[in-house]
Each structure stands twice: as structure tokens, then as C-alpha cells.
Amino acid sequence: MLKPRQSLTLTLLQAREAAMSFFRPSLNEHGLTEQQWRVIRILNQHDELEIYQLAELACILKPSMTGVLVRMEAAGMIHRRKAEQDQRRVLVTLADKGRASFASMSQCMEANYQRLQEQLGAQKLQTLLGLLDELKSIKR
Template identity: 30%
Template sequence: MLTRHGVTEQQWRVMRVLRETGEVDATKLAVIACVLAPSLSRILSSLKGSGLIHVRHDPEDRRRSLISISESGEAFLKEVAPESSRIYAEIEDRIGLENIARMLDDIEQLLKALDRSADQANG
């Protein structure tokens, strides 16, 4: 579905995060959207080139970029979201809400374990 609309899954995720959080700095956006910083740079460049987001320098710290969804980005999300919701509903029907919740819990536990391992390795 996303390919038909000309965006990648990561671009879609970044735009949805921006819609939910409002303007945010690139570091926080990378964490919330679960995207590595080098990948985020490419994603932002592409989305900015398409006019789907705005990127500006923080007036208090010019090294920091602040990113927000543009009006075009909002319109794009509004157009594509119903189809996305139908697909998620179909997945939920096939797999079941309990199984999805269990998988998400398992993924969260995995991520926490990986974070702990990284913390232990770093110090």
C-alpha cells in the first residue's frame, strides 16, 4: 500500500510520529520513530523534498533541527490513513487482538533486554 503511495514504511512512521508529537528535534524523532540517525537523515531529506515535512534550525541552538509535518503531509496522511486502518483491521481479524498484544509485549521485552545488554557493555 505504501509503495503505491510513494513512501517507505519508515517515512510513513516518521510522518505519523510527527503528526502525533508536533514539532520535535531530530534526535527525539529518531528515538520515537525507532529509526537510526543516518537513516533518519535520508528520510527527512526525501520527505522535505516532497514537501511533506518542514525542517528548520532551532533559533536557540542552530546545530539542532526541528521537524514538523507540513500541510501537504497532513493531507497525505488524511488521504492514506483510511486504507492503512483497513489493512490493520484485517491483520487484527486474521491474527487476533490478543496475539498482537502478546507479540507487542514480547517485542517490548526484547527491546528492554537489548537496552540492558547495551548498557552493560558500555559501562
């Protein structure tokens, strides 16, 4: 009888939780959820995105993304606007408060990355990131 294969998806989820244990305390200190931080970080890199693009990049389901953005807009962290050429398209940008959150979190998050790297090792971390990028690029 064949021995069951280790579950890739379960192992990835468990690894995500282990990695988040380095970052979650900082998010809690700054009053941000993981989803809000992903939105802030991605918008900081891309300036302006349509909601569906943001949801895809942040790995947040579109129905959940709507609630996240409503709360972030109410908190003054993002702006939403309809595209001029197509009123059905909604574009999202960081507001000044969102940019300030990114700036205040960046140093803290970098320190968390350094702690993780110290435990795992720089080469292993780079190898892991490379392997994960390869996995993401595999077509179904």
C-alpha cells in the first residue's frame, strides 16, 4: 500500500501561519488587518488599480474585497472613484492616511523580515521565495 503524499496545500497554509506569526503582532499594534495591509502594500506599489485587479493581487475574494474597501474608505485610508470612460469600473488609490500607514509600518515590517531571515537563513529565504514564485507561475 502506498504511503499518502504530504499535502502541499495544507503545508503551504501551515507555513503561511508560521510566517504571519512574525508579522501579525505589528499589524495588531497598528490596528490593521492582514487584508488591509495587503491592500495598502499593493496600492503603494501600483498607485491605482481596478477593484478586480486589487482583489486578484491581494488574494481576497471579490465579495470580501468590497467590505474591506468600504471599511478602509470610511477610515480615510483609500479613495474609490468611477473611471471616466466606463462608469462600471471602480478605481482605488491610497489616501494620505493610507500612505502614512505604509510609511509608519515599513520599518517595522522590515524588522520582522530580518527576524524571519535570521531564523531561516538568507539563502533559504531566497530559495523559498524563488520556489514559491515558480509555483505561482505554473499554469493549470
